Amino acid sequence: MSPSCRRWHWVPRTLFWASLACLSSSVLWAQIQEPAEVPTQVPAQVPPGNISLRERIESLCKALDADKEDQRDSAEKALLEIGPDALEFLPLLDDLASEEWTMRIERIRARFIQDSAFDFHEPAMVNLQGNLSVFEALETIQKQTRNPIGLDAFRRQDAFQEKFDFNIQGVTFWEAIDEVLGKIGWQIAPKDGAGLALGPKFVIPEDQSELLKDLSSEPLPAIYIGILRMQPISLSKSMNFLDPLQSTATLEFSLHWEPRFHPVFVRFPMDKLVVRTDESQLLLVPKDQSSEYVPSGSQMITSMRVIKPTPSALKIGSWKGELQIAIPGRLATIEFNSPTESSGKTLTTGDMKVVLESARKNRDLQEIQIGVSLANQPSSDVLQGWIALTDAYLLDKDGKKVEHAGWATTRLTKNDIGLSYLFDIEEDLSQYRFVYKAPDSVILQTVDYEFSNIPFP
Numbered sequence: 001m002s003p004s005c006r007r008w009h010w011v012p013r014t015l016f017w018a019s020l021a022c023l024s025s026s027v028l029w030a031q032i033q034e035p036a037e038v039p040t041q042v043p044a045q046v047p048p049g050n051i052s053l054r055e056r057i058e059s060l061c062k063a064l065d066a067d068k069e070d071q072r073d074s075a076e077k078a079l080l081e082i083g084p085d086a087l088e089f090l091p092l093l094d095d096l097a098s099e100e101w102t103m104r105i106e107r108i109r110a111r112f113i114q115d116s117a118f119d120f121h122e123p124a125m126v127n128l129q130g131n132l133s134v135f136e137a138l139e140t141i142q143k144q145t146r147n148p149i150g151l152d153a154f155r156r157q158d159a160f161q162e163k164f165d166f167n168i169q170g171v172t173f174w175e176a177i178d179e180v181l182g183k184i185g186w187q188i189a190p191k192d193g194a195g196l197a198l199g200p201k202f203v204i205p206e207d208q209s210e211l212l213k214d215l216s217s218e219p220l221p222a223i224y225i226g227i228l229r230m231q232p233i234s235l236s237k238s239m240n241f242l243d244p245l246q247s248t249a250t251l252e253f254s255l256h257w258e259p260r261f262h263p264v265f266v267r268f269p270m271d272k273l274v275v276r277t278d279e280s281q282l283l284l285v286p287k288d289q290s291s292e293y294v295p296s297g298s299q300m301i302t303s304m305r306v307i308k309p310t311p312s313a314l315k316i317g318s319w320k321g322e323l324q325i326a327i328p329g330r331l332a333t334i335e336f337n338s339p340t341e342s343s344g345k346t347l348t349t350g351d352m353k354v355v356l357e358s359a360r361k362n363r364d365l366q367e368i369q370i371g372v373s374l375a376n377q378p379s380s381d382v383l384q385g386w387i388a389l390t391d392a393y394l395l396d397k398d399g400k401k402v403e404h405a406g407w408a409t410t411r412l413t414k415n416d417i418g419l420s421y422l423f424d425i426e427e428d429l430s431q432y433r434f435v436y437k438a439p440d441s442v443i444l445q446t447v448d449y450e451f452s453n454i455p456f457p
Helices: 015-023 053-063 069-082 084-089 099-115 134-145 173-182 380-389
Strands: 007-009 029-031 125-133 163-172 186-188 198-200 223-225 228-237 248-257 265-267 274-277 299-307 315-328 331-337 346-349 352-362 365-374 391-395 401-403 406-412 416-423 433-439 442-455
Touching: 053 069, 053 084, 069 084, 069 099, 084 099, 125 134, 125 173, 134 163, 134 173, 163 173, 173 186, 223 442, 228 315, 228 442, 248 315, 248 442, 265 380, 315 380, 331 346, 331 352, 352 433, 365 380, 365 433, 380 406, 380 416, 380 433, 391 416
Parallel strands: 029 331
Antiparallel strands: 007 406, 125 163, 186 198, 223 228, 228 248, 248 299, 265 315, 274 315, 315 442, 331 433, 346 352, 352 365, 365 416, 391 401, 391 433, 406 416
16 A cells, blocks of 8 residues: 555544553553574573562573573573563564574463463452442542542532442442442443443433333343443334334343453354243344444443344343453563664564564655554454554654654554554654554453343333
C-alpha cells in the first residue's frame, strides 16, 4: 500500500498513554532491551545479595550459552527458581543468538507465562466490615481489588452518604458492588463501552401503579463467573407473517468484566448456544447473527435471537452458551537501535514478533514501518483491539522522548498487521532509538454461562 493510499490516524499525544495507564494496573511492565551478542563464557560468580535482580538474571541468561552443558543446565535451573518475576528481564530473541540459547530462553519464558497466566476463575475478592457510608464502602472495594469504579461523580450524591452496617466477607468484586448498591436501591446500569455506569433502580410511579401493576419492578438477577458479571436486560418476541423462520425471540444482556482488565476480543459461538423453554422445547438458533466483538471500556451489551417458541411457553427455562474472551498479557518494550541500520531486523518477546521493515524520509517527515504478529491469536479481530493498547516513539541520544506525529495501518491480515509511524524531526533516524510498547501476548479463555427462568412478554 503506497503512502498516498494509507489511512492516517492523527491523534492527541495522550491517547495511547491513557490506554496504557489503565492497562498497567493489570499487567507487568517489561523493560526489555535489544540483546547484545551472547558471550560463550560463564561470567564470574557474584554473591546474589550484592547484585540486583536484573543483573542476576542477565548474568544467568548469558550463562545459558556457556561452553559446558552442566553450566547451561545450572543457569536454567537457577532462572526457573526465581519464577515469573524474572519475565520482565529476560532478553529478546533475534537471529544472531545460538539455537540452544534461543531454545532455553523460549522454554523458560513459556514456563513463566504458564505459571503467571491469568485465570477467569480467580476474581478479586472483597472483605468489608463496619459502619460505613455507601461511598466509603465502594471506595474500600476499589482499593482492595484495584478495580477503578469512577466514584468522583457520586461523591456528592445524597444516597451515597447513607451509612449502613456492612459484613461482606469473601465475595467477588461484582457481588460486593451489587450488595452495596442494593442498600440504597441502586444498580449497575447496562451500557456499551466506557466506564462503569451506576444508577437508581426503576420505581413505578404512584399515579401509574394500577396501570402498571403487572410489571415487575425488580431486574432479573445477575450471574457471576470469575471476573465476569452477566445480566439479562430484555426479552422480546416478534412475528413474521411471511417467513415463520423470521419469527424470533431476542434476548439482550450485559457483560461486565473487572475494570482492571481490558479484553481485546469477545466471541459467543452460536453452535454452542442451547436454549430451552420451561416446557423443555428446544429452540432453533439462527447462524446468521453476529457473535464476535472488539469491546472497549469495562462492559458491553449484546443480543442473540432464537426461533420463536410455541405460544404455550411462558419462560425461557435455560439459555446456555459459551463465551470466549481474550485478555492482553504483559506489556513489553522492544527497542531498535539506529533504525536506518536495522531494516529487516526481527525481535521477539512472548508471543509478539516485531519486524522493522523500513526507516526512511517521507517528504518532510521521517517514517518507520513495522510488521507485528502474535502467535496463537484466534482471529484478525484480536489485532484490531490489541493495537489500541500499543505505542511507539523515538529516544534521542540523551534519552529524550519524541512522540510520533501520526500513524497508519498499512495492512491487516489474519497473521499480522503492518504499521507506519511518522516523526517530525530534522535529524536522520540513525541518531535515535525506536521504541515499541505492546502487550506481548493475548490470552484466550473460554467459560460456560447459563441464564434461567426468563419470562416471555
